[in-house]
Amino acid sequence: MKSDKNLAWQPSATRRRLLGWGGLSLGLAAMPARALTREPLPVVATFSILGDMVKEIGGERVQLTTIVGPNMDAHNYEPTPNDAKALLQAKVLVLNGLDFEPWLPRLVQASGFKGKQVLASQGVQVRRMSSEHAHEHHAHGKSEGKPGSAKEANGARGDVDPHAWQDLSNGKIYVQNITEGLSKADPRNAAYYETRANGYLTRMKTLDTEVRAAIASIPPEKRRVISSHDAFGYFGAAYGIEFIPISGLSNEAEASARDLAAIIQAAREADVGGIFIENMGNPALAQQVARETGILMGGTLYADALSPPDQPAATYLGMLSWNAGRLVYVLKQSTAAN
Amino acid sequence: MSSVIELDEICLGWRDKMAVRDLSGRFLRGSLTAVVGPNGAGKSTLLRGIMGWVSLLAGRIRFCGRSGDDVAFMPQQGDFDASFPITTREFVAMGAWRRVGPWRGFSFRERDRLEEALAAVGLADFGRRPLATLSGGQLQRALFARLMLHDADIYMLDEPFSALDRATTEDLMALLEAWHAQGKTVIAVLHDLDLVRKHFPQTLLLAGQGVAWGPTEDVLTPENLHLARHLCAGDYL
């Protein structure tokens, strides 16, 4: 009979309920799996050191783009359209602040970035640079040459030392800020980030202890060096080494004879153990100083950027380790020589 | 008389312009020949072609007789830089290049010849003067002196008397005749037909093509001149 046939095809109410609940629970079960295979969090870091930190903390759950790559100069960087594109697609922007990236505000505006900005240096005790370095940062701004550019506007406030990461205790603050920022933007993975950050901080603490021990092995009165870029204020203050910066010899400004003479004079008088150049300055002038004063050339110290992967300072910890190692090595040699 | 330069159906010119077309004839050794014709007739180009400075697009140029026939060329005043900081004496001294070369010093004999040449053209007191301070006539005399110093077998002169007064022209013409008397071959591009008729036994009338070549009185006939004028499309002698 008709009514019988119909009844035979239709599932019973119970069966329907079962099917409904089964489908729902399957769907719910599938969702966490999807969360696990969700796309990584797109993060943009302004320069290589921050990029390294983000990579350490975020692991494979973040997709990192670094704007100013290894060995490149963040002070004078000119953003490219690709940077704007990457920024627009990012959810988190990690920046150093402290006037380190004068080109950033314009880039953020131009790209239409709507995500979260993480100020890595938030909460850091800020140092002021020596007056010589302030002059240098003026030169940074001026020699850009474009009237009304963001760089020139920031040049006047350039007496804040942005290189806070050179002190590992500040590095800890950076990591904490970045972790917090990533967690807020991607709460699902907060625990993951937390775990990784803790491991990182442990390694950082170990390195900090090692560095202090190594430097302690050098008599305090010998802990004086000349460096070609005043980026080590925080390092010097934290670990007890006096850095005498060579002003006017770094990146843009061409040296005047007086500047060079002043350094040589200072080097002759100050009894320093070594002369260091960073990976971005003009090596020829520092070599000239070494030639004339007979002070050991210390090689490269990394200040504003990491080195490419095949060189020793490719990670943040690697960079600090290398810098400390070189300093200790040179100071030991000059101590032995005297 | 033997010929010294033979032209065989030559065409001289550049990519986009043929200056001299189908010219045949010969310059006899020791002749004094004027090359005349309307403006744009290719007279200067002919001289430069013979020197080898303009491409020979067709035909042949033959230098006969003694090998190593020395050819001296006098350019127009516009062809060199008279404002160059050099004294008149140094300028004239260049004429001795063949003998002195780039490095050898000037012997006493050479210096005497230099002074003779300067005196012959009336520039004996002008030796020290910078070249730039010479007037047009004095500069032309300096060019003659330089040519004298060269002491070549064949002289080719490009408008040697342009912008000179009568007196200077006559003086310098005497030099040409002296060379002619010494048996040298002289070929000169000229504009002044009276001068040509008076002093030059041979004439080549050129108007892009050769119109007539031979003894002056046979060449410079009214018919030939008329023809030349028309061949050069409207320019007047």
Add this chain to the structure above:
Amino acid sequence: MNGIEALYLPFAEFGFMRRAMAGAFALSLAAGPLGVFLILRRMSLMGDAMAHAILPGVAVGFLTAGLSITAMTIGGMVTGLVVALLAAAVSRLTPQREDASFAAFYLMSLGVGVLLISLRGGNMELIHVLFGSVLALDDAALMLVSSASSVTLLALAIIYRPLVLECLDPLFLRSESRAGPVVHAVFLMLLVLTLVSGFQVLGTLMVVGIMMLPAAAARFWAISVVGQMAIAAFGGAFSSYVGLLLSYYANVPASPAIILCAGIVYFLSVTFGLQGGLWQAARRAHARSLRLSRNRERDVLGKQ
């Protein structure tokens, strides 16, 4: 420190000042005479153009071997000659004039050079090549500048007569010898050599300054070619000396200071030079007018 001491003490005290002086001095000795010839041949802007044409060669040398002097020198020489040859070829085979074809090639060359340098280093490397490092001359750089300078002076002495002829009356030279093109080529090579060695000292932008400014000033003091060459050489050396002192005492960058001094020397020459300087011309005009008025007076008195 009294006045006289101020003039030599910086050099006595600091090795880098002595080196800078030596390098700039060697450069001036060669660059000055070359500049004089460039001016006489009406090729004054060619020096600057050639300096820019050399840039990609220097850049390639720099890219392959860092701040290696040998690499940059060879690169610069090769590129300079290639540009010169290409320009000559284009002007010979097409209706284009040589100065236009040279302009085209050197500008292309400059673009390629800037691109290459930016690829590797970023701005500050570029600036070091552009501005040079006269205060940072090491032994290799000094060696290069001195030997390049010696070679240039020697070669100039050898080709002096044909070179003068080639400037003054190229047709005459052509009729006398076939040395013309050879001399032209040698001159260009010397130019490139001096520019490349000068890169180390003053950088690409300023090296032409030390070549042209003293040479342009020289014509206000000497009539003969040799006289101008000597004055240009020592004028450049003097400007270097004063420029270095200026950099020392006034705390200004060294290579622009040298060029500015050369500029001041030029300006003074234009004004006070004994051969056609403005002051002398004014003095002569004044004397002439005095003479004329005196003659007029005499005539008037004579008539009475």
